[in-house]
Amino acid sequence: MSTQTAVLVAGGDTKSQRRLHRDSNRPTGRKNSTYPRWFYLPAGVFYFVLFIVPTGASFYFALTRWTLFDVEFIGFDNFIAFFNEQALVQSFINTFIYAFLTSSAKVVLGMALGLLLASQILGRGFLRSVIFFPVLVSTIGVGVTFKALMDPFDGVINQALATIGIAGPGWLTDPAWALISVALVDIWKGVGLATLIYLAGIAAIPQEYSEAARVDGANAWNNFWHITLPLLRPATATVVLLSLIGGLRSFDLIWTMTKGGPGFSSDVIASMIYKQYQSGFFGLSTAGNVILFVVVAAVVFPLFAWLNRGEKDL
Amino acid sequence: MSATRTRRMAMLSVAGVSALALALTGCTAGGSENEDGSVTLSVLVDNGESTVTLFDALGEAFTEANPDITIDVETRPPGAEGDNLIKTKLSTGEMNDVFFYNTGSLLQALNPDDTLVNLSEEEWVGTLDENFAESAGTDDAIYGAPGGSSMGGVMLYNKDIYAELGLEIPKTWDEFMANNQKILDSGVAAPVIQTYADTWSSQLFVLGDFYNVSAEDPDWAAEYTANNRKYAEEPALHGFEDLQAVHDAGYLNEDFASATYDDGVRMISEGAGAHYPMLTFAAPAISANYPDAVDTVGAFPIPGRDASKNGLTVWMPSALYIPKSTEGATLDAAKKFLAFVASTDGCDVMNEQAAPTGPYVVEGCELPEEVPALVSDMQPYFDSGDTGLALEFVSPVKGPALEQLTVTAGSGIDTAESAAAKYDEDVKKQAQQLGLEGW
Numbered sequence: 001m002s003t004q005t006a007v008l009v010a011g012g013d014t015k016s017q018r019r020l021h022r023d024s025n026r027p028t029g030r031k032n033s034t035y036p037r038w039f040y041l042p043a044g045v046f047y048f049v050l051f052i053v054p055t056g057a058s059f060y061f062a063l064t065r066w067t068l069f070d071v072e073f074i075g076f077d078n079f080i081a082f083f084n085e086q087a088l089v090q091s092f093i094n095t096f097i098y099a100f101l102t103s104s105a106k107v108v109l110g111m112a113l114g115l116l117l118a119s120q121i122l123g124r125g126f127l128r129s130v131i132f133f134p135v136l137v138s139t140i141g142v143g144v145t146f147k148a149l150m151d152p153f154d155g156v157i158n159q160a161l162a163t164i165g166i167a168g169p170g171w172l173t174d175p176a177w178a179l180i181s182v183a184l185v186d187i188w189k190g191v192g193l194a195t196l197i198y199l200a201g202i203a204a205i206p207q208e209y210s211e212a213a214r215v216d217g218a219n220a221w222n223n224f225w226h227i228t229l230p231l232l233r234p235a236t237a238t239v240v241l242l243s244l245i246g247g248l249r250s251f252d253l254i255w256t257m258t259k260g261g262p263g264f265s266s267d268v269i270a271s272m273i274y275k276q277y278q279s280g281f282f283g284l285s286t287a288g289n290v291i292l293f294v295v296v297a298a299v300v301f302p303l304f305a306w307l308n309r310g311e312k313d314l
Numbered sequence: 315m316s317a318t319r320t321r322r323m324a325m326l327s328v329a330g331v332s333a334l335a336l337a338l339t340g341c342t343a344g345g346s347e348n349e350d351g352s353v354t355l356s357v358l359v360d361n362g363e364s365t366v367t368l369f370d371a372l373g374e375a376f377t378e379a380n381p382d383i384t385i386d387v388e389t390r391p392p393g394a395e396g397d398n399l400i401k402t403k404l405s406t407g408e409m410n411d412v413f414f415y416n417t418g419s420l421l422q423a424l425n426p427d428d429t430l431v432n433l434s435e436e437e438w439v440g441t442l443d444e445n446f447a448e449s450a451g452t453d454d455a456i457y458g459a460p461g462g463s464s465m466g467g468v469m470l471y472n473k474d475i476y477a478e479l480g481l482e483i484p485k486t487w488d489e490f491m492a493n494n495q496k497i498l499d500s501g502v503a504a505p506v507i508q509t510y511a512d513t514w515s516s517q518l519f520v521l522g523d524f525y526n527v528s529a530e531d532p533d534w535a536a537e538y539t540a541n542n543r544k545y546a547e548e549p550a551l552h553g554f555e556d557l558q559a560v561h562d563a564g565y566l567n568e569d570f571a572s573a574t575y576d577d578g579v580r581m582i583s584e585g586a587g588a589h590y591p592m593l594t595f596a597a598p599a600i601s602a603n604y605p606d607a608v609d610t611v612g613a614f615p616i617p618g619r620d621a622s623k624n625g626l627t628v629w630m631p632s633a634l635y636i637p638k639s640t641e642g643a644t645l646d647a648a649k650k651f652l653a654f655v656a657s658t659d660g661c662d663v664m665n666e667q668a669a670p671t672g673p674y675v676v677e678g679c680e681l682p683e684e685v686p687a688l689v690s691d692m693q694p695y696f697d698s699g700d701t702g703l704a705l706e707f708v709s710p711v712k713g714p715a716l717e718q719l720t721v722t723a724g725s726g727i728d729t730a731e732s733a734a735a736k737y738d739e740d741v742k743k744q745a746q747q748l749g750l751e752g753w
Contacts, residue, residue: 065747068405069425072749081743087715088735117515173510173571175727262514262571263722278394279714280401281743301718 020296040054062290064281078287087264088272095268098183098254099247103164105187107236108244110194112123115228117195118202128199132192139189143256170259175265182257182266186250194239201235202228241300248296270293316730353383353647357634358403358410360396361389364598365414368667374627375663376654383647393514394714397423402637404429409637410542415462417449417630418707422748430457431636438612443675447705449630453696454598458633459652462664463576464672465629466523466692467704468613470582470590472473473687475503476612483614487623491591498589506565507587508724509578511571513717516724518591519560519616520545520716522554523701525627526618527552535708541745541752546734552619554730555739557723580730583607591616593629598668600622613688615695621667625700626692630707631675672696710748713740 060077065072082088117128133143149156150171158168171181209227210218218226251270254260260267260275267275269292276285348354359363359369363516364652366389373385388410390396397420403409404424415421424430428456432455433439439447439456443464450458455564469490475481479500484490496503497715509515514746528534530549537543560566567573567587579596583604590596601608615626634655636648654660661679664670669686681689706712723733 067423067425067747068401069428084739087718152572170571219581259513262510262725263717263718263727266725275394275714276327278398279399279744281714281747284743 013267018258023214029198037148042224054199057291061283062213064283066286067280071283074283078289081284082287082291085272087267088269090264091260091267091272094179094266095250095270097249098179098250098268099244101183102186102190102247102250103240103243105183105196106191107239109187109191110198110239110311111232113195114193114198114202115224118148119198128195131195134189135192137189137313139252140256142185142189143253147257153264173262175262178258178266182254185257186253189253190246191242194243197231197235197239197242201232205231233307237304241304244303245296245300248299249292316561318481322739323416337486350377351643351749352384352747353643354384354386355412355644355647356386356392356399356410357651358413360414362392365670369414371663372655372669373658374516375659376651376660379654379659380468380647380650381648385651392434395719396477400424404463404637407639408678409639411640411644412634412636412651415632415633416632417446417458418704419710419712420631420706421450421635422452422710425747426457426635427452427454429638431640431645431648433459433636433649436448437586438653441677442656443677445628445703445707446630446633446675450633456629459656460631460675461634461655462631463661463674463679464631464697466672466701467524467627467629468592468688468692469520469522469595469609469616470583470592470596470613472582472588474585477590478502484617485624487617487619488551489621490617491559492562493561494563494589499566502588503585504581504587505565505569505589506567507573507581507590508560508566508570508579509573509575509625510721510725511577512575513671514591515575515578516557516720517717518593519557519724521704521706521718522591522616522627523550523553523556523618524705525615525625525700526620526623527623527705529618529620529623535657535705535730538705539709539745539750541750543706544734545728546731549619549723551730551734554720554723554734556616557720558726558730561724561726574711579603585610590735594671594688594692600688601669601686603621611686613691615700625702626695627704628672628701629704653753711741711745711750713737713742713744715740728751 012073045103052313063073063075065074065078070145079265117131121127149152150158152158152168152170152173155171157171161168169177172178205228209231211222213223213227249270250268251274254271255269255274258266269288270276273285273292336584340677357369359365369385369387373387377384390399397412400409400413400415401424403413414422434451434456438459442450442460443548446460446464447456450460452457457746470482472654476483479496479502481490481493481496483491497505527549531537531543534543534550543550545554556693559577561570567581569577573581578587578590578592578601579599580603582590582592583595583600584607596611600611615624634652636645638654640648656676658676658678661674661676664674670681670689671683672689672692719728719733719740721739723730724729742753
């Protein structure tokens with residue numbers, strides 16, 4: 001199969017030539033494939049019914065006014081309505097603030113913690129599991145817990161701050177703080193995974209490089225800047241992509257902690273879509289999902305290409 | 315590729331697809347008629363504690379009178395999540411035999427003419443209060459049997475604080491604000507309680523003000539449905555302005571942004587706050603959790619601009635409905651159950667279970683002798699006829715973002731004018747979704 005596709009994609013040759021190629025390649029192609037082609041069928045059917053069909057359907061329903069009871073085709077009105085939504089502009093900005101804040105913090109903190117936990121320090125195994133532990137806890141559980149901790153009057157955080165004479169803000173009730181507070185919790189919860197990816201990346205760097213550099217008189221900083229950091233590029237790419245995609249479509253933590261409030265000050269695209277869906281505007285919320293799909297793709301694909309560009313040079 | 319292989323492939327794919335289809339559709343709701351001729355009715359209610367105990371009791375009393383019918387109470391989440399569940403169940407034909415749901419605009423969103431069984435031929439329909447009959451049906455039909463008593467959208471107030479400071483019940487907004495200032499100056503309590511952690515509780519200044527709106531402009535609701543009236547204009551704007559005014563004057567409880575409805579009930583009962591705009595459905599919670607406060611917490615209508623037009627905004631109770639998917643012996647049993655709930659026997663069970671929230675909407679149903687003060691305080695308004703239905707019972711137009719917008723206007727994030735204008739935009743979507751004329 002792979003050879004065949006390669007030949008087809010290569011292009012440039014005439015139709016007859018291509019047929020020639022294909023005919024000559026076919027027997028080998030089949031021999032190379034481990035399984036008969038109909039082995040792909042069950043997975044193919046699943047993929048088609050559970051992914052392709054709903055995706056196609058969502059593009060259609062995005063163009064309708066859909067009450068579940070009946071469907072009316074209204075063209076692009078849903079998209080117009082979505083972009084006229086007063087809170088939408090704010091939620092777009094919030095989504096990007098949230099995504100960039102969380103993913104950049106995870107890169108910086110994840111790398112720092114990765115470097116620390118890769119070195120020979122006391123209780124390394126224990127510290128590694130402590131850092132990773134929040135990743136294992138359910139997001140809803142984390143959200144509910146931090147909502148209680150961040151209560152402006154009875155919460156542990158502000159009570160602790162009060163003992164040292166600081167009046168803590170209304171973490172989740174002050175519109176200026178709400179989004180940042182949720183982002184901080186997201187970072188706390190997600191940094192363990194970033195650390196783990198960096199630990200694996202650091203372990204994959206051969207010791208010889210730094211030994212050779214040390215012979216050449218490089219200090220620790222040179223070592224980090226010229227060897228570790230460039231060679232960690234694949235790990236960084238993974239962390240950035242994972243956390244950026246996660247941040248752009250983040251919903252569960254925000255919904256548990258603030259429900260987008262107070263007012264609309266911590267609303268992101270995903271929570272806006274959810275609210276439209278809750279209100280029974282099924283066509284409108286589907287249109288929102290299509291927009292989210294396009295936005296995530298528009299941000300992630302170029303980024304993916306850019307981050308992976310340098311990989312071959314290593 | 316040989317012929318047998320092709321056939322086998324085709325068979326396999328057919329089997330695969332049909333297995334998937336089966337898995338995806340799931341099993342349809344089974345009939346609930348048992349072999350011995352008895353019927354089990356599945357009733358879907360919201361998971362509020364008082365609702366569940368009420369329907370358990372109603373079911374028990376009903377089965378006592380009709381031994382061949384048993385009631386099986388199933389619960390659903392409240393709020394928007396529940397709305398969605400109801401819509402999904404109705405549109406897929408998976409709805410329980412009977413379900414309990416709001417009257418008014420939320421009922422209209424269910425497309426009742428297509429999805430529910432018309433009950434206008436039932437005997438008990440004649441005993442219903444006219445307002446309720448309008449809220450639980452459409453122009454052509456009646457679909458619901460009342461599962462509770464009516465409610466008022468009121469200003470709850472702490473009578474002890476009023477007595478201590480020698481205050482009088484305000485008839486106008488200015489008198490209300492003057493009272494608030496006296497309470498603030500005295501330092502005994504927060505003048506006005508707001509609980510924005512439960513965003514829905516922020517809507518009362520706007521929704522409970524509707525008597526005042528229609529007192530000033532009797533055609534407001536009909537014109538609003540036709541897209542000729544706006545919240546950003548007088549008189550409806552007052553609700554938003556009031557919300558902003560109590561915040562800007564510093565009358566709110568310190569923790570208004572993080573307090574919950576339960577906190578609000580506690581504060582008004584214990585005297586930590588003097589006023590709490592709320593529905594009288596707080597009555598069961600007060601009598602169950604703060605029995606000492608039953609006579610302390612009173613109610614008065616949310617004051618408007620004109621003392622001569624002082625009156626109460628009233629909410630109709632939720633109702634029991636039968637979906638069209640209920641048929642045969644189950645349908646007969648369901649109709650019997652609704653007739654029981656909408657009878658004086660039904661009200662007796664309700665009176666035993668919890669403190670009523672206001673007068674009943676079924677002829678012959680009486681409130682018990684002892685009711686919480688906040689319920690008896692409403693009676694004079696009902697007696698003199700100074701009551702009006704809340705907007706959601708006279709117009710299907712209600713925007714989903716009202717509770718967020720009232721929070722922004724009531725906590726200084728946005729101004730009253732701007733929040734009201736945003737709400738006018740918000741309702742547009744609902745009106746279009748309902749296919750109303752003029753939007």
